[in-house]
Amino acid sequence: MASENNFQYNGHIKHRHLTLGLFGFGCVGQGLYHVLDETQGIKAEIKKICVKNRNKTRTLPEDIFTYDKEDVLNDPAIDVIVELIDDANAAFEIVKTALQNGKAVVTANKKMLAEHLEEIYLLQQRYGKPVLYEGAVCGSIPIIRNLEEYYDNDLLTGIEGIFNGSTNYILTKVFEEKKSYEVALQQAQALGFAESDPSLDVKGYDPKFKLAIAIAHTFGVFVKPENIINIGIDRISDLDLKFAYDNHYAIKLVARAFKIQNRVFGFVAPQFIESTHPLYAVRNEYNAVQLESAFAEKQLFVGKGAGSYPTGSAVLSDISALTYDYRYEYKKLHQSGNLQFSNHLVVEAFVSFEKGVNISISDFEQFESGYASHGKQYMVGKVTLLKLHEWSLLEGIGIILAPGATFAPQTEINRDKIPALVES
Amino acid sequence: MASENNFQYNGHIKHRHLTLGLFGFGCVGQGLYHVLDETQGIKAEIKKICVKNRNKTRTLPEDIFTYDKEDVLNDPAIDVIVELIDDANAAFEIVKTALQNGKAVVTANKKMLAEHLEEIYLLQQRYGKPVLYEGAVCGSIPIIRNLEEYYDNDLLTGIEGIFNGSTNYILTKVFEEKKSYEVALQQAQALGFAESDPSLDVKGYDPKFKLAIAIAHTFGVFVKPENIINIGIDRISDLDLKFAYDNHYAIKLVARAFKIQNRVFGFVAPQFIESTHPLYAVRNEYNAVQLESAFAEKQLFVGKGAGSYPTGSAVLSDISALTYDYRYEYKKLHQSGNLQFSNHLVVEAFVSFEKGVNISISDFEQFESGYASHGKQYMVGKVTLLKLHEWSLLEGIGIILAPGATFAPQTEINRDKIPALVES
Numbered sequence: 001m002a003s004e005n006n007f008q009y010n011g012h013i014k015h016r017h018l019t020l021g022l023f024g025f026g027c028v029g030q031g032l033y034h035v036l037d038e039t040q041g042i043k044a045e046i047k048k049i050c051v052k053n054r055n056k057t058r059t060l061p062e063d064i065f066t067y068d069k070e071d072v073l074n075d076p077a078i079d080v081i082v083e084l085i086d087d088a089n090a091a092f093e094i095v096k097t098a099l100q101n102g103k104a105v106v107t108a109n110k111k112m113l114a115e116h117l118e119e120i121y122l123l124q125q126r127y128g129k130p131v132l133y134e135g136a137v138c139g140s141i142p143i144i145r146n147l148e149e150y151y152d153n154d155l156l157t158g159i160e161g162i163f164n165g166s167t168n169y170i171l172t173k174v175f176e177e178k179k180s181y182e183v184a185l186q187q188a189q190a191l192g193f194a195e196s197d198p199s200l201d202v203k204g205y206d207p208k209f210k211l212a213i214a215i216a217h218t219f220g221v222f223v224k225p226e227n228i229i230n231i232g233i234d235r236i237s238d239l240d241l242k243f244a245y246d247n248h249y250a251i252k253l254v255a256r257a258f259k260i261q262n263r264v265f266g267f268v269a270p271q272f273i274e275s276t277h278p279l280y281a282v283r284n285e286y287n288a289v290q291l292e293s294a295f296a297e298k299q300l301f302v303g304k305g306a307g308s309y310p311t312g313s314a315v316l317s318d319i320s321a322l323t324y325d326y327r328y329e330y331k332k333l334h335q336s337g338n339l340q341f342s343n344h345l346v347v348e349a350f351v352s353f354e355k356g357v358n359i360s361i362s363d364f365e366q367f368e369s370g371y372a373s374h375g376k377q378y379m380v381g382k383v384t385l386l387k388l389h390e391w392s393l394l395e396g397i398g399i400i401l402a403p404g405a406t407f408a409p410q411t412e413i414n415r416d417k418i419p420a421l422v423e424s
Numbered sequence: 425m426a427s428e429n430n431f432q433y434n435g436h437i438k439h440r441h442l443t444l445g446l447f448g449f450g451c452v453g454q455g456l457y458h459v460l461d462e463t464q465g466i467k468a469e470i471k472k473i474c475v476k477n478r479n480k481t482r483t484l485p486e487d488i489f490t491y492d493k494e495d496v497l498n499d500p501a502i503d504v505i506v507e508l509i510d511d512a513n514a515a516f517e518i519v520k521t522a523l524q525n526g527k528a529v530v531t532a533n534k535k536m537l538a539e540h541l542e543e544i545y546l547l548q549q550r551y552g553k554p555v556l557y558e559g560a561v562c563g564s565i566p567i568i569r570n571l572e573e574y575y576d577n578d579l580l581t582g583i584e585g586i587f588n589g590s591t592n593y594i595l596t597k598v599f600e601e602k603k604s605y606e607v608a609l610q611q612a613q614a615l616g617f618a619e620s621d622p623s624l625d626v627k628g629y630d631p632k633f634k635l636a637i638a639i640a641h642t643f644g645v646f647v648k649p650e651n652i653i654n655i656g657i658d659r660i661s662d663l664d665l666k667f668a669y670d671n672h673y674a675i676k677l678v679a680r681a682f683k684i685q686n687r688v689f690g691f692v693a694p695q696f697i698e699s700t701h702p703l704y705a706v707r708n709e710y711n712a713v714q715l716e717s718a719f720a721e722k723q724l725f726v727g728k729g730a731g732s733y734p735t736g737s738a739v740l741s742d743i744s745a746l747t748y749d750y751r752y753e754y755k756k757l758h759q760s761g762n763l764q765f766s767n768h769l770v771v772e773a774f775v776s777f778e779k780g781v782n783i784s785i786s787d788f789e790q791f792e793s794g795y796a797s798h799g800k801q802y803m804v805g806k807v808t809l810l811k812l813h814e815w816s817l818l819e820g821i822g823i824i825l826a827p828g829a830t831f832a833p834q835t836e837i838n839r840d841k842i843p844a845l846v847e848s
Contacts, residue, residue, distance in 0.1 A: 035719050039579060041759050140720040142574040149573070150566040150741050155463065278726065281705045295459050295737035296564040302702065302724035313719035317574050335465055 015323045016079075018044040021072035021103075023094055024084035025051050027192055028108060028135070028315065030059070031308030032082070035316050042320050044080070048072045052085075073097050080104045080322055082315060088112040095120065099127040106318040108135030108311055111225075114209035118222040121330060130327030132318035137210045138163055138287040140310035141303040142317065147217040147291075148328050155294035159218045160256035163207035163268075165285035165306030167233050167253045170202070172283045174241065175250060181236070191285075192307065204230035204268040207255040211266055215257045215341070218291075219264045220332030223341045229389045231269040235398040237352065239376060248275050249403055252282070258292075260409055263342040267385060271401035272350070344410040345385040348402040352378050357396055363387055365410075384410055439747045440503075442468040445496035445527075447518055448509035449475050451616055452532060452559070452739065454483070455732030456506070459740050466744050468504070472496045476509075497521050504528045504746055506739060512536035519544060523551040530742040532559030532735055535649075538633035542646040545754060554751030556742035561634045562587055562711040564734035565727040566741065571641040571715075572752050579718035583642045584680035587631035587692075589709035589730030591657050591677045594626070596707045598665065599674060605660070615709075616731065627656035628692040631679040635690055639681050639765070642715075643688045644756030647765045653813045655693040659822040661776065663800060672699050673827055676706070682716075684833055687766040691809060695825035696774070768834040769809040772826040776802050781820055787811055789834075808834055 022029055033046065049065050050072045051058075058065060072078060073094070081098040083091050088111040095112070098105050107113065113120065113136050120131055134144050138161070147156075162168050166188045173184035185198055200206045208230040212223050233253050244251050249272040257266030273280050278300050282288040287305025292298055304310035346365050353359050354376060361367045364381035371378050380402065391397045446453055457470065473489050474496045475482075482489060496502060497518070505522040507515050512535040519536070522529045531537065537544065537560050544555055558568050562585070571580075586592050590612045597608035609622055624630045632654040636647050657677050668675050673696040681690030697704050702724050706712040711729025716722055728734035770789050777783055778800060785791045788805035795802050804826065815821045 031719075038718070041576070041755065140723060142570060145574055146566060146570070149745070150569055152465075152741070152744055276705075278705065281700075281702065293737070294462070295455075295733045295740070297728050297734055298726075299564060300724070300726035302722075302726070304721050307721075309719045310721055313717070316719070317576070320576055321573070331465065 015043055016325070018079045018319065018323055019077050020044055020046045020080050020082050020319065021075060021078040022046055022049040022082045022084065023069070023072065023091075024086070025049050025058070025065075026084065026086075027308040028311045029084045031312030032084070032315050033060070035309065035312045039316070042316065043323055044319050047078055048075065069094065073101055073103075078103060080106060080319065082319070083107040083109060084315070085109070088115060092116050095131060096123060099123045099129050099131070102127065102129060104129045104322050105131040106135075106315055106322070107131065107133050108315055109133075110136040110206065110209040110213065114212040114225045117213060117216055121222075121333075124327070130322065132321060132326070132328065133213070134318050135311045135314035137213050138289055138301075139165065139303065139305040139307070140313050141287055141289055141301045141305070142314070143214065143289045143301060144217050144328070145317075145321075146301070147214070148331070151291065151293060151296065152329075152331050156218050156259075156291060157294065158256070158258035158292040159214055159289060160254055160258075161289035162252055162279055162282050162287050163210045163255040163289075163305070164201055164204075164253055165287055165304065166198075166201045167207075168282065168287070168305075169285045171233065171251055171253070175244070176283075199234075202234045203232035204253060207253060207268045211255040211257060211268060214255075214289075215264060215266050216330070217328070217332065218257065219259060219339055220330070220334070220336030221264050221339050221341055223264075223266065227341065227343070229267040229269075229343060229385055229392075231267070231388060231392045231399050233270050236270060236400070237376070237398055239352065239374060240350075240398060240400060244272055247272070247403075249273055250275075250280050251400065252279050254279065254401070258407070259339070260407075262338055262340065263409065264339055265342055265345045265385075265407065265409075267343070267345075269388070269399065269401050271405065272403040274403050342409070343385050343389075346382050346408050346410055347385055347388065348380075348382050348405040349388060350378060350380050350400045350402060351383070351391065352376050352398040354396045357394070359391070359397070439467055440749070442503050442743065442747055443501050444468055444470045444504050444506050444743065445499060445502040446470055446473040447493070447496065447505065447507045447515075449473050449482070449489075450508065450510075451732040452735045453508045455736030456508070456739050457484070459733065459736045463740070466740065467747055468743050471502055472499065493518065497525055497527075502527060504530060504743065506743070507531040507533060508739070509533070512539060516540050519555060520547060523547045523553050523555070526551065526553060528553045528746050529555040530559075530739055530746070531555065531557050532739055533557075534560040534630065534633040534637060538636040538649040541637060541640055545646075545757075548751070554746065556745060556750070556752065557637070558742050559735045559738035561637050562713055562725075563589065563727065563729040563731070564737050565711055565713055565725045565729070566738070567638065567713045567725060568641050568752070569741075569745075570725070571638070572755070575715065575717060575720065576753075576755050580642050580683075580715060581718065582680065582682035582716040583638055583713065584678055584682075585713035586676055586703055586706050586711050587634040587679040587713075587729070588625055588628075588677060589711055589728065590622075590625045591631075592706065592711070592729075593709045595657065595675055595677070599668070600707075623658075626658045628654035628677060631677060631692045635679040635681060635692060638713075639688060639690050640754070641752070641756065642681065643683060643763055644754070644758070644760030645688050645763050645765055647688075647690065651765065651767070653691040653693075653767060653809055653816075655691070655812060655816045655823050657694050660694060660824070661800070661822055663798060664774075664776065664822060664824060668696055671696070671827075673697055674699075674704050675824060676703050678703065678825070682831070683763070684831075686762055686764065687833065688763055689766055689769045689809075689831065689833075691767070691769075693812070693823065693825050695829065696827040698827050766833075767809050767813075770806050770832050770834055771809055771812065772804075772806050772829040773812060774802060774804050774824045774826060775807070775815065776800050776822040778820045781818070783815070783821070
């Protein structure tokens with residue numbers, strides 16, 4: 001009787017022992033290996049690690065490594081593929097084959113996920129095996145799990161945050177230690193926070209990939225990353241920094257998405273942040289996510305977004321969840337109704353440009369002020385996101401969202417209300 | 425075939441429809457009712473609400489209410505008891521009977537849980553039904569769920585935070601709006617953040633109850649609340665406030681627990697907080713929890729800790745989790761080994777007292793400095809937690825932990841190293 005009750009009590013929790021096959025043994029893979037090694041209680045062991053480079057010295061015995069992906073993907077003893085390689089296309093092939101072969105997958109490849117999320121969702125349904133990817137969004141912060149499990153019935157209205165550790169590290173150093181942008185970037189790379197191709201970070205691609213994944217789990221809408229506008233921090237000038245210092249602002253690269261009526265808006269852009277804003281105090285390689293919902297109201301999660309151990313811990317938590325057959329339900333897909341992603345938004349921004357660049361007051365929906373300083377022009381006002389995107393593709397134009405900027409769907413701005421100002 | 429795959433995919437997730445019986449219809453109960461009413465997707469309805477006061481005007485039709493608890497506890501159609509009453513003893517009887525009668529329980533009663541947690545754990549095992557209580561610890565912050573599910577395999581070394589919204593509200597108002605302590609307390613009560621008996625909040629009992637629950641889920645150790653030392657904010661003086669202003673500190677009531685070797689230490693006390701500390705920016709009725717672990721490193725969760733909707737949303741999330749038979753596993757109980765709770769700790773504190781109070785340098789393990797100001801004496805140094813506890817029970821002694829205070833087990837302090845200073 002006691003044992004029956006016990007069984008009943010542990011009804012849904014039958015922990016399975018898992019055999020893992022790893023793809024990639026870079027910083028996250030090695031972090032995971034050590035995390036697995038040092039933690040008790042998780043019933044999983046790495047059987048094979050598929051790597052590319054035959055000439056690299058490895059820290060583990062040679063026989064755990066293979067150079068042939070079939071050795072891992074076709075091994076019937078392997079239950080779970082842990083995919084930790086850089087190449088997004090190769091990673092997607094691995095995920096697809098793994099699912100086809102009846103294996104669960106854990107991955108932290110945000111680019112691959114962002115580009116193929118709908119397909120990966122469908123593949124999970126088709127082959128009945130889960131793909132977990134907590135490590136792909138904001139490193140150690142358990143945001144996907146919380147969106148899936150905890151905020152499954154609350155009415156989420158917005159998600160915003162600092163989704164990229166290396167740019168936050170750079171911006172922190174530039175501000176607090178008055179380092180030059182270049183020195184701060186080099187430091188971030190030396191510490192392993194920044195990608196070897198820094199444009200993924202500083203142009204805002206990396207946080208955009210994460211935002212695309214977060215949007216699916218927040219609002220139940222799949223958006224391709226190429227449809228999300230990303231404006232980077234690579235055009236931030238000394239004048240911008242001075243303006244921020246003088247006004248006690250920080251500059252942060254903010255990823256955000258929110259719902260207005262039946263539309264979801266989402267984009268990545270630098271913004272002046274007031275000192276009372278919760279993101280102001282998020283420093284160095286830390287990431288932060290703030291959820292806004294009808295009932296729980298504002299929830300902030302802060303944690304390390306980069307580094308081998310923080311990401312390794314997220315991957316480990318996914319592996320642990322697979323021992324009791326956890327899978328994402330994508331509940332919000334079924335609740336999303338006719339929600340649609342849109343870029344038809346008006347935002348308040350500071351736009352800076354050199355003389356000769358063709359920007360005028362009439363480009364703004366609502367022009368607020370303009371000034372010239374040190375050979376640069378500044379214009380501040382409400383402008384469409386699509387116009388900002390257009391400008392972000394041209395040389396010599398800097399864009400930073402206004403502190404406390406509000407956002408409105410494009411149709412709600414009345415162009416008749418533009419004051420007839422003379423260009424400054 | 426497709427449907428079979430679908431079934432396989434949703435294998436562990438068979439959502440059940442739940443019929444709820446409610447105890448109490450105060451601010452959280454009413455919040456829950458509206459949250460349930462306004463959210464789609466959750467398969468649960470309230471069948472009966474047991475209330476005490478027959479003379480109160482109710483906002484719902486009379487026939488949903490009952491004054492006899494047996495009507496709810498013995499109704500075989502009711503699957504889940506949602507217990508939201510004040511009286512901790514009555515609440516425990518309700519929880520016990522509910523489990524005996526084969527019903528799951530959701531409760532937000534931190535006092536009851538803290539006092540009976542081990543028994544409630546055993547009752548869950550015995551009767552095979554779960555008790556969930558996310559709303560009991562830090563309102564809307566999903567800390568228990570994250571400790572149970574997400575940090576189940578990481579090596580947690582510490583948990584600390586602001587566990588009480590009303591004292592944080594009071595301290596914020598006192599600091600930022602230079603309100604008097606009494607006015608700030610009255611405001612907190614008027615807004616519904618503070619208990620009608622404010623001593624539960626300001627003397628640190630409420631955060632202590634939450635800490636006792638958190639310790640079980642962080643370290644797998646059951647501690648009775650009477651064994652946890654709580655020092656309140658009721659002795660904070662204008663001089664303390666001035667000292668804080670002058671040094672750009674905030675004062676926060678901090679609950680914390682941490683592991684040193686095979687001992688767990690935990691207590692509640694006010695502390696001077698530096699402006700770079702993550703808790704510094706946590707204002708008004710917000711709560712915050714920071715976890716420290718070997719791999720995920722520092723994780724901060726911030727959210728509203730009081731109010732009907734934030735707590736209602738946590739209760740709702742528990743109800744939602746019961747639709748798929750979720751239960752806490754208390755995994756860390758089995759991982760905790762020979763961990764033991766201890767109060768034999770040395771902490772660094774500012775102690776203030778009137779002339780005539782019998783405190784001397786020899787009471788400190790390491791005396792650092794002393795001064796007299798406006799008829800008060802201050803002594804700063806390392807002192808045992810048990811000594812602080814003793815002082816906190818006497819009139820006229822104020823205790824605030826030092827900014828960035830470090831903590832050491834009592835045996836590690838070498839008393840021979842005390843400098844032979846003359847009393848100031």
